Structure formats: structure tokens, C-alpha cells
Amino acid sequence: MSIFSRFALRSLKRNRTRTIVSIIGVALSVSLITAVLTSVVSLTNMLIERTASDEGWWYAEAAGITAEDLEHLQNDQEVTDLTVIADMGTISLGEDNSDIFGKYLYAKTWPHDLDASEPLISTPEIVAGRAPEAPGEILLPHSLQNAELAPCGLTTADGGPIEVGSRITLDLGTRTVTNREDGASVTATAIRGDYIDETAQTETYEADLGHIEGTVVGFYRAYGYSSLYSLQGNIAYVFDDGSAVDRAITDDSAATWAGAIFRTANPADAEPLADEIVNVHERTTDGASTVHSSLIRWMGVTPDTAIWNTLYQIAGILAAVVVVAGVSLVYNSFAISVAERTRQFGLLSSLGASRRQLRRTVLIEALAIGGVGIPVGIALGVAGCFVVFGLLGEGIAALSGGAQASVIVSPVALGIAAVLGLVTLLVSAWIPAIRASRVSAVDAIRQTQDVHLTRRARRAQRKAARRSTSETTERSLGLAGRIFGIPGFIAHKNLTRASSKGRVTVAALAVSVALLITSGSIADVMSYASGTTVDTMEGQDLLLYIDVTGAGADQSLALADGKVDGPGMQDALSRFYADVQSADGVTPNGYMTSYVADAFIPAGMLNDGIMGLDGSASLLANGSWYGSAYVNFVDEATWEAYIDSLGLDRATFCDPARPLAIAVNSYDVNNGETYGNYQPFKATGTIESLEFADLNGHFVSSIEDDPAGGLRALYYDNEGNPVYLPYDEAVANTQEIEVGAIAETRPVCVDSSGTLQLILPASAIDLSANSGYLRANMSIDTGGDAAAATQAQETIESIAEDYPELDITYTNVAQGKLQARLMATTVNTFIYCFAVITGLIAVANVFNTLANALILRQREFAMLKSVGMGNRAFRRMIAYECASYAVRGFLIGSALALLVSWGLYQSMMLSYSTYEFHLPWIQIGIAVVVVIAVIVASVMYALRRTRTASVVEALREDTV
Template sequence: MNIVNKLTVRHLKKNKRRTLITIIGVIISVAMITAVATLGVSFLDFMKRQTIASSGEWHVQYKDITKKQLESIAADETTSKLVIANELGYSPLENSENRNKPYLFIQEYNEQGYNQFPIEVSEGRLPKTANEVIISDEIIQDAKVDYKIGDKITLEIGQRLVPGAESPLKQNDPLQQDEEIGKETLQIEKTETFTIVGMMKRPILEPTWSPGYTVINYTNSTLLTQHDLLDAFVVMNKVDGSLYNKVEKIKKENKIDKVEYNDALLRYYGVTENDNLRTTLFSLATIIMVVIIIGSVALIYNAFAISVSERARHLGMLSSVGATKKQKRNSVFFEGILIGSISIPIGIIAGLGGIAATFWYINTYLKGALGDGAENLEVVVTTYSFLIACFVSILTIFISTYLPARKASKISAIEAIRQTQDIKLSGKTVKTSKLVRKIFGIEAEIGLKNVKRNKKRYRVTVFSLIISIVLYLSVSFFTDSISKSAELSQDGINYDIQVSGSNMTIDELKPFSYLDDVTDASVQTRIQLNADIQEKFLPDLLKEMIEKENLPLDNGKYEYYVNLYGLDEANFQEYAESIGTDAASFTDTDKTKAIVIDKISYQDFNTGKFIETNSIDTKLGEKIDVVLKNYETEEHVLLPELKIGALTDQVPFGVISSRLGGLDIIVPQKTMDKLISGNEQVKQKVETYLFLNSSDPLTTQKEIEDATTSDVNIYNVYKQKQNEQQLILFLSVFTYGFIALISLISIANIFNTISTSISLRKREFAMLKSVGLTLKGFNKMIYYESIFYGVKALLFGLPISGVVMFLIYKSVQRTFEYGFQLPWLNILFVIAAIFIIVGSAMLYSIQKIKRENIIDGLIQENI
């Protein structure tokens, strides 16, 4: 180690507080970079595992293929694992006590299928031959059919058919029992005998509303004939953007008609057919990483810049005894290497430890909120994420030390000894407006002159504040955008169970609301109507669609489809309060008032975009004429006009918003009864639904099935909703955790810069006290300095933040379309926080030096 480096080490040891602050600043920055990289990788891993647990591990499904096509797919170099799957069909389940599940559904898999799909054996084993099956526990527990391992069962297997349907019904289709629509029948095609070799838990892939209990049979390629049609699920040996081209090539070469991709899983590999989505993800990642690096550089740069200012005389003395520019520059780089070698390992460990602690806490919440089926969050560190964290950290420290190192190399001996390199005074430099003294007093004028006198130190402090503002607002807007995008991409399902039935009434459905496990319930009626809306009330996006698709307008009006919902008194009261309107005003009037949902979100399947827009541009008091249209008989029934009593973007519990060109209107049930009274044709079109949230959805479903004697349709969408909640929950944790981390770094940055700046001004403060500045006047001067710093930082920080937020918004717009809106609450928080933090930092620093002796302050040297 040369003499200059030895002196650098001695300086770091002597100034322990400054060295410790610098090390802590670098640790925080490295921990943030590590945490972000680890969080991203861990999030993708979590969502992959959760998706595989829910729908199996496969990337591509080739549908309705022959044995020859299967062999070609199996031989392709892109195929890693191949699952043969075939739906044999349905068989009547004799003596079943569950009339909503009267069938057995026989599904065939090869041995690989047992590994790739979520099949959990509870007793016995999986089938190994074509005449063996494993059955669901639910057949015994729910249907009360006494099957045992070893039993031989003879099944008549066929397809479920409905009059007029083009293809047989599948497991996702509920039992069709409505005589008016068309009751389903089972067309028997063959009879098979099987031996039961095991029991399994109800497969996750079996929808709760499906009419058949799952039975799994064994198959393989040798058992197939050339005439059999089956499905092949493929795990690709390499998952990247070329996957789609490779699959299309296989499809074309083998003349395969139908191919489906496991988009739910592929998206977490960063692979998607939607190029806009890929561009959006990379754009967002680039913007936020640039913001993080700039923030980290600013934090660390300030520490090294202040360190160089403190060492100015020390470096000048080295120059006076022959130290070259290169040696002085290298001494700063050496300081950076020393601090980095300590801070980077600690920062990486701290980042990983922080993520691990966060995940440990969240996992307990995940189990409670989402049930035992939820996967655990696990800290995943890949080679790439580790190297990225190290590289970005090293790059950040290098950039942070480069400018201070250049500055150090230029310090001359005379300037350093006189300590004039930072302060260049002239009358014009410190000139202030007379209004400052007249309005705020001489203390404010002195404070402003102090700010102007040392512009470099002032700029460093303001720059630090600006970076903190930009960091906080950019990251909070980024996380809000991610959460908003995630919400738009979901189906909007806000309930666990939907119950309906042919001709079922409110009185028949209402008792299910009081079942033990039910936490929320809403009985509502719905009728589908039409309304001609004047062109002036159409939103811009709808006008563009009408013009683009050349849709006709009838006398300057566009025909909307309307979903009119009637809510019972309690639910309407609760809903009205949630949107800030008076429920009584909708029932205490002769006029028929309604709540209109004027904002909708949906996915445009032509562009792949997720869109949030206005459904209608109208105002309170306007009237809507709704009509029931029968397009077959061309008969129209005009209902009483509806007056808009409230506009909102919130949908009631159980309602899913319409698409563009549709309108959702909410009225009390009394109003609905009034609208349809006296017209049997309208009454026949009214549908009645019950929506439930339950702490135990499967038990609630079973209780409803056991309690009703009439035909009832139950859609238990709890699992689907649970998957959506997991994504939103994880993003919420990411949002609040990220914002908390950024806030911590910003506060540390401000405190570090200001406290050091204050400690370097001991001589200046001692001089002011020596000429008669009182303690009260001194504190007043500091208050005004804080205000000057805050105002200047906000003048630059807010516009820069606005530009960054707009760039983030434009990146998101490639896939998610919604209006740009500034986060006003966050902006107000930043404005208040800047003045509070700056004032607190300055007062904290002043408390440490205000009791110092004036003489000691005047002779203070920054070494």
C-alpha cells in the first residue's frame, strides 16, 4: 500500500462518523438494488409455482391430434416433456346423492401427465394399465357412493349433448337442466370395465360447478389407434420469445388445426404473444432501474463529494509535497474501493435478509387470507440477479466517486490551504431582493445570502432534495401503475359463489345469505335492455370505434346494451353510502332515479389492450329511455324513463362492468319492481342471482346443494378469485415495501447531506454569533434557509417527476389504456414532507453545534 493510500485509510479512521455515514449510505443503496432484483425474480418464481399448482406445468397444448401427429411432436427437438391426455367422456353415477353431479368424468393421462398436472393421491396408487382408474374422494364423501379400492366398475361412457349445440358439453359447462332452454342428455358410445386402484383429492382442475366427478385412467401411445383423437400437452425445452415461431412451424408441418398456449404460465417467463406487453414490461423495468441508479448515485455521490470537501486541505497538503493529480484522484477511488468492499457484501446480505423477513411475515398472512392451497413466497437468488446486483452496485460507486475524484485531482495547494475553492464571492453573487428583508426580516436575508455564498454546497443539498422528490414520486407512480394494470387485467370478479336457477325467486335465494360461513351476500335481479344515447353523450373512445368500424347512428343516436340491476334495500343502502350518495333520494321520489356506472374496464381482444374508459359522458339529472327489444318478433316494450341520480366508477358486489358500448344501471329493488310491474313479457326476462363471499366456499356450496330441492346453478369461482387476490396482494406488498424503502433512502439522503453541510459551517455560525446574532435570530435564519431549500427543490423536483411519471404512463399505454392522472395525494405528501424533513435535519444538526464555544468554532478546520 503506497503512502497516499495509507493516508486515506488514516483519514477514514480519524473521521469515523463521516466514514460510517458513507458506509451506511452505500449499504442502503446496495440493499435496495439487491432487494429489487431479488423481489422481481422471487415474484416470478412464486407466480410460476402458483400457476403450476393450479393448472399444471405445460407450455403448449395441441388439440384433437392423431397418433401420427403425436409421434412427430414427441420427436421434435423442442419437446422436453410430452403429456398425452384424452377425455373419454361421461358415465352415469348410480345412487349419487348429489343431483348436481350425476356423472363420472373419465380423463386419460400417460405417466408423464401424473407429474405435470396437480394430482394428489390420498390412498392407493395411480393407474398403470388401461383397465385401472383412480377416483376422487368426493364420490364417497359427497355423492355417498360406496366405492372401495379393488372394486371393479362397469361404466357406460358417452357425451353430454344439448339440442341445437354444435359440440358436446365439457367439464367447464354446468349441468343443463332447464326444460325451456334445452335439457341435456347423455349419448352412450361404449361400455368399459375398470378396477379402482386408488383414491385422490378432488383435482384442482375440476371446476366446482362441473357435473362430473373426475376419474383418471391410464393411456400411452401404444394403446392408441390411428383413428383416435387426443390432446398433447408439451413442456418446451427452452422457453423464450422464439417459442411461438417454433410451435407455428410444428403446427404447419403436421397440419394441426388447434393450438393453445398456457399464457397464464408463459407470462411469468417473460414470454407473450403480445409484443406490446413485452415492450411495456421492458420499458417499465428500464425506467425504474434508471431512477433507482440515479437515486443511489446521488446518495453515494453526496457522501464522497462532502468527504472530498472535508479533505480539501489534506489533499492540498499532499499536493504541496509532490503528490500528482493521478495520486490525488486515485486516493478518492481507493476510498471508494475500501467503502465498497465493506458495504457491498453487507448491503447484499441486508437486502436478502430484508426480503426474507418480509416474505416470512407475508407467508403467514397468505395462508390466513388465501388458505392452505397458497404457495409460499420464497427468496430466489439466481446467478444473473446476484451478478446484476453486484455490477450495478459497483457501477454506482464508480460513478459516485468519479466526479469527486476529478475535483480532488484539481485542488491546488494554495486553494486548499486557504479553503477558497468552494466559495467565490462578489457583490452580485450574494445580492438579495430588498423585499426579502422587508417581508421576512434580516434573518431571512442572512439565510438567503448564506445559501448564495456557497453555491456548490447549496446545489449539492438541493440536488439531493430533488433526487429524493423524483425518487419517491416516480416509484409511487410506478407501483400505482403496476397495481392499476394488474387490476385491469383481472376479470373483475368480487364474489366467491354465484347462485341462480330457472325461475328461482328472491325469497327462495335469500335464506342462503344466512348460512354459517357466509361473510357477504347480495340478492339482485337483472334484465338486459337497450337504450338509444345521443351522440353528444358518447365517450371519445366509442366515437373512434363507431367511425373506424363505420357503425350506423339512428337519428344521431347510438344503441347501447343496458344491464339494469335491482338491489335489495340493505345492499342498495350500503352501496349508495360507499359511493357518497343518499339512498333515500332514490326511493322517496315519484321519479325513477338510478345510479349509472360511468367508467368501465375491459380487454380489447383485437389489440390485446386492457382499457379503462368512460362508458358514457353525461351528467346528473339527464334521462335515459330504456326499452326491451325482441329481435325475433321486432316487438319493443318501452319502460318508464330513468333519471340519473348518481354517477360512479364503483360497481356493486356481484356486478362485473360492461364493455364499450354497454351501460350498467343500478336501482333499488322497489324501483325494479315498479319498472316491470304490469308487463308479463318484461317480467319473464328478469333473472335473479345470489352472490356470496364465504370463509369456506366449498362447504357453503355443499350446504346450498343439500338445502334446495329445485334445479339450481352454482358457480364457485373462489379459486379463480383467489389467484387474482394473490397477484394483487403481492403487488400491494411490493408497492408499500418499495415506497417505504425509497422513503427511507430519501430521508437518509437528505439528513446525510444537510447534517454534513451544517457541520462544515461551524466557523460561519461562530462568526455570526460573534457579531451579535441571538439564538432566536439564529433559529429563525435556519428556518428560512430550510424554506429556501424546500421551495427550490420543489420548483425543480415536481416538474422532473412529472416528466418521469408521464414516461412511465406512456410505457404502460402500450398494453393498458387509461387516463393520465397525477397522484395529487402523493404530491401533497411530498411537499409537506420536504419541509418537515429539511427542517428536522437542520434543527437536529444545529442542536449538536449551537453549544460550542465561539472561539473553537472560529478556529475549526475540516480535517
């Protein structure tokens, strides 16, 4: 070991406090980086595992492939896993069975060649029997279990109910959908034409593809929808020995096709490969591709949309904050140390030490500190992750449906953390090392480089020189001297003449203040972003959409011209809701009936911002705004609870003779790129709902000012030409809806909307007389449990059989909400950990810088005490210096933090158009308290250290 290495290590040993605090600073910096990287790896792995367990490990699908496509995929080195599902044709269940079982089944091959550890697709849940394992075995939807069907394309050999072990025959055929207007037709498959518009299309079926005979070996839980084309629709699965796929991709029928589901070595290559396959060949059936975006987004493959750009910019700001935090902490320690030891470096230089050797001395100190601090920081970061994940394990498992959030210690992540910590350390030490090596031996020994007069100090010095020529020898103490006396005068001189040391201290305080404020701003931003999509459907896990004019209803409540018997519909809903409430395991949140009203709203009721939105109608000359508004009628129990929650008078708002509406002061805007929420209403008033006259099947597009005066209506004829009608001819009837209150919240059963909303009780259903279409919604709360929501749906479906007048469709949203809540929880966990560690770095930064700055001035303090400065005067001097540092550091740090906050605001505005910039007053207050507390603690510690040293010894001995 060289003499300079031993000198560097001895310096670290003799200055234990500075060394320990520097090691702590490096450890905190590395622990922050380690914790961030390890948390990201662990949470990402959990999200990948959870998504894959629900949906499979597939990355992309190419549907409608040819034999050449299949060969290309099988030979592509990028494709690591592949399975093919063939659609062999459609099975007609007949009109007599369609109300309960649907019109059709698709005959498809069972995906049996799946990797057991990481299966490409998540096969359906089998509720009875087993999956097909040999040719001739068939798996059917659970709705067909024990069913006795009217004559159709699915028949049993014994004519009895369909059970496990039943011998059945499946007649395969082709569905053809034809447009009524132009006669164009398409073969309906799961890729194209599965759902038809009966008002604009007709369909025919021909059993022309042969038949399949086999034995029913099981029943699976059918949902009907899948993100994979190959698994869309109600399916009868059959075992395939390979011949079915060959026939599907080689025959001439457009009704038979095959879908290739695959995974690639690089997730980013999956979508381009699928697109290339479906677009490169001429084919007998339309091709389509889809990508498993819900999985590969956790692998870093994200769409180029504003929300992801926002997240990337925020991540960049976070990375910059982490680097600045680490560099500032370590740099300040070395900068102060080198500034106070220039005399030592001068002595070494005078004895023949080269600049390279002096630089190496400082860098050896840095490496020695890093040799201890980096491993400790990595250990602390990993340990912190285990603690946090252990504390949140049950909560995350509950949110993720049982998925455990285990800590994944990635060697790559630890290596990156170590390298970043080392780079931070070397960068922090390099500048002070260069400064130490450039000082000449004579200047270093005389310490002339340590004192730099500010411009203001130089002007004061010249004035003093001019005054010295006058007769008086008195000198002004200045403002500091007049307030704090001689101690203030000396402190002021120290601040103006030892500016390099002061700048380091002020910089440390500024960075610490900026870190504290920035961490709070980041927490606000991320909480806003993660909470925007989570809170919109609280308590709604299963949604029921109810119609009385659909194909599934008996049309008993449908009136002429598309209108609905509102009171009759309310009566049916009330009875149906009562039955649902009484069912075991079902917790309904109320129901609402609604229609979209074309309405005039007085401008005085609306805020200016709502009338300036893109696509919004302009203000009319009569002072009204014309637009759409949802009129929602909620059940009486929900209405009364809503009135009570708002603190309104029941007698006023529950009077059937004079119904009053409540306007929801929330207006969501989502154009696919940005999100926003506006508060549209500013006052109550009366809204006028319009009923348009019969215009031979045409619909009024808008109401606008007539250049000749008054109003006119605009609609388009069959050729798309605009037609204008006087207002009186276009409008057949109007109805007034009085708004009695404005509310920031809405009942649970009412969804958020991008349209103005009014809430009324069900007893006011007569106000729907002007509506052309009434629909109803009902929401079920299952505590976020997707399986419970499925069970609730089955229970409600059995109840709905007694209400033929209602056509009900179901949407299980619990799974999507689960992922949103999981995302919010992980984001908030990260935020809190980041804020805590950043706060610790800020505290260590101030303590390290200020305490060492004072301790290393022991010789200076001893000199002042030797000339008669007492302890009280000494404390006043230090207090003045610290106050100066605190004020300047706080102002500079606040400015830096506001710049970062403004950058975060600009990033958020890319995706959240209504996100408002505000000064982080709470974070500023916290920063003030924390910085003052740390300054007091640092000064008390440093003064206690300097007080223990002898004045004589301090004057005789340089601090090393």
C-alpha cells in the same frame, strides 16, 4: 499499503460523521436494491409454487399429435419433462341419464408417469378409492358414485349401482356434429366440437371404437373444465400400458387422439415448440396447442399486451429512481468532501502527487466505504425481507390458500445488488476524483476554484466599481441585507460566490424532494392498477347463472317468441333462494333477474364522455341517445339494504305502484388492450324501453335518424343487405322506466358491466314485459375459499333438483379472485417497503449533504466569529442560506417529481384509459414537512459540532 492509501483511510477516520453517514447511505442504497431483488425472487417463487401446486408444472400442450410429433418431442433436448394422454373415444350416457350425469364421457388414459416432486399436471382429487395402477382399472367422476344408470354405453356386470369394485364395460364411439345450414360436419372431441349450438347444429353418435372392460377402483371430483385439452370434459380414466397412446396416434379415427404435455428448459421455448408441432404435419384430427400462461408469466414469459407494457415501463421508472437515489446520496458526500479539501489536494500535488494518485486517493475512500456499506446493506435488505415476510406471512398464507411466502436468498440477486452498489459508489466518486485531480497546485492552495461568481454577482460587482468613482462610499446591502441585516448580506454573498457547494446542497435537496414525491406517486399508480381487478367481484366466490329457457329447464316458464314468464320466474327464484339461505355452510348475497333493454335515454341524463366512446351510438336529432342498458331486478331484501346504504327514502323507492330505478354510475370499458371506467350519468330522468315488432326472425341493429325526417330502424336480411324500416313499423311497444337516483355503488349480486345498468326491486318485474330474454344471477360468498365454494356448489345442486323449471350453471371464481388478491397484497407490500426505504435515503441524503457542508466550513465560521459575529447573527446567516437551499431544492425537486409522475401517467394510459393525472398534493406536503424537519436537525447537529471547536484552533487547522 501506499502513503496515499493510508492518507485516504486516515481522512475517513478523522471525519467520522461524514464517513458514518456515507456508509449509511451506501448501506441504504444497497439494502433497497437487495430488498427489491430478494422480494421479487421470493414472491415470484411463491407465485410459481402456488400456481404449480394447483395446476401442475407443465409449460405447454400440443394436442392431436402424430407419431412423428411424439418422436420429435422425445428427442428434443429442450424438453425436460413429457407426459402423453390418449383419448380413446366417447362413451354415450344416453338421453335418459343426461339431465343428471351429462350426455357423454371421454375415455382417457390416467397420467401415471409423473415426477413426484414437480408433477407436470395436477391430477384430480380422488374422493373415494384410489387412482388406476394397473391395466383394467378405471377411475370415474364422483357424480357416478352409487349411480344406477338407464341403459347406455356404461354398464355394470351385475346391473347394480356403480361402486368401488364394480366390474363395468365402456362402449367407445364417435360423436359427429353437423351444421344445419351448410351440412358441414366435424368429429366432436375435447379439441373441437365439445359444445354444440342445438339451434344451429345436430349431432349423431355411433359406437364404433370397441369397448373397455375393467374394475372401478375410485371416483374423482370432476369439474368438467380444464385449461388442458387433454383433461377437458367428463372423463373415465383407464390405466395405460402404452398401447392406448400408440393406437390413438396411429389409427385413422378422428375421435381418438393424443395430447403431449411438456416442460422445456427455457419457458419461453415451450409455446413456439407446441405451435410448431401442431402446424407442421398433416393429421387425421385437428391439432391445437395451449400454453400455461398463468404459470410462465411469473417466470417472465408474458404476452405482448398493453398491461404488461405498462408494468415494464413502471418497473423501468422504479429502477431509475433506485439508481438516482443511490448515486445522489453517495455523490453528494464525495462532492462536498472534495470541494472542501481542494487545498489538501493542492498541497499533495505540490509535493509531487500525480493526477492518477489523487484520483486513486478518492477512489480508495469510496472502496473503503463500500467495503463496509455494501455488506451491511445486503444484510439489512435480507433482514428487512425476513421481517416483512414474517409480519405478512399469515395474511399471505390465508390469501394464497395456505402457501407460505418464505424468503428466498438468491446468490445471483445478492451478487447483482453488490455489483450495482459498487458501480453506484464508483460512479459517485469518480466525478469528484476527476475534479480533484485537475486543479493545479497553485489554484488549489489559493482555493480560487472554490469561488465562482454568478452572472448576476458579476453585474453587481461592476456596478459597485462604478459607484466607487463617485463621492459616496456607501454600499447597498440589497434585499437580503435589508431583511436579515448583515448576516443576510453575508449569506447572500456566500450563496452567489460559493456556488459549487450550493449547487451540491440544492441538488441533494432536489433529489430528496423528488424521491419523496415520486415514491408516493408510484404507490398511487400501483394501488390503482392492483385494485382495479380485485374489487369488482368482492363477496362473489360462486356464481349461479339461471335460465328458464335452456335445455336443462322444463320450459314451464318459457313463453312464445322467446319471452319468459317474469312473475313466475321471480316466484321460483324466491323459493329457490329461501332454500339456499337455509342450507348449512352457504352464504348467498342475493340474486338478480335482468334483461338487456333497447332504450332511448335523454341526452340530458348522460355525460358527454359516454356518448363519445368507440362503438357508442351517436346522439339522435330528437335529443335522445339510443343504446343498450341492463335492467336488473334484485330481491326485496337486497333492494331494501341497498336503499338504506344510499340513504334514500324507503317509502319513495319501495312503492310497488310507482317503481323507481337507481342508475349505476359506472361503465367499464375493456377492449382487450386497455381498461377504463366511466361515469355515464349526470342526472335522473325517464328512460324509454323498446319492444320490436316481429321481423321474420331478423333483429333490429340500430335506431338512427331518417334523412327524410323522424327515425328509422336498421336490420340486415338473410343476404346481409341493410334494410330500413320506419320507426313506427319496427317498434311494437314502448315502456317508461323512471330513474329516481344515481349511485356510485351497486349491490353485491350485481356484476360490473360494460353496459349501462339500472337497478329495480323484484316487485317491479312487470317492467320486463318488453324483454325478449330474462336471465338470473345468484352469488355465494365463501370468504374466498375455493374448496368451500366447491362444497357450496354440491349443496346447491342437490337443492336445485327440486326446481326443474330452472336451468342452473355454476362458476367457481374464488380461485381467480384469490390470485388477484394475492397480487394486490404483494404489490402493496412492495410499495410500502419501497416508500419507507426511499424516504430513509432521502432523509440521509439531506442530512449528509447539509451537515457535512456546514461542518467542513468550520474555518470560515471561525473567521466570521473572530471579527465579531455573534451567535444570533450567525444563526440568522445559516437560516438564510438554508431557506435559499430549501426553496430552490423544493422547486427543482417538485419539477423532477412531476416529470416522473407524468411519465407514470403516460404509462398507465397505455392500459387504463380513464386513469386521470393529478398533482400529488399529499406527497408534496409530506416532502415539505420531512425536508424542513431534516434541514433543522442537520443544522442543529452541525452547529453543535462547530460550536465545540476553538476559534483559534479552527483558524489554524484545516478540516481534514
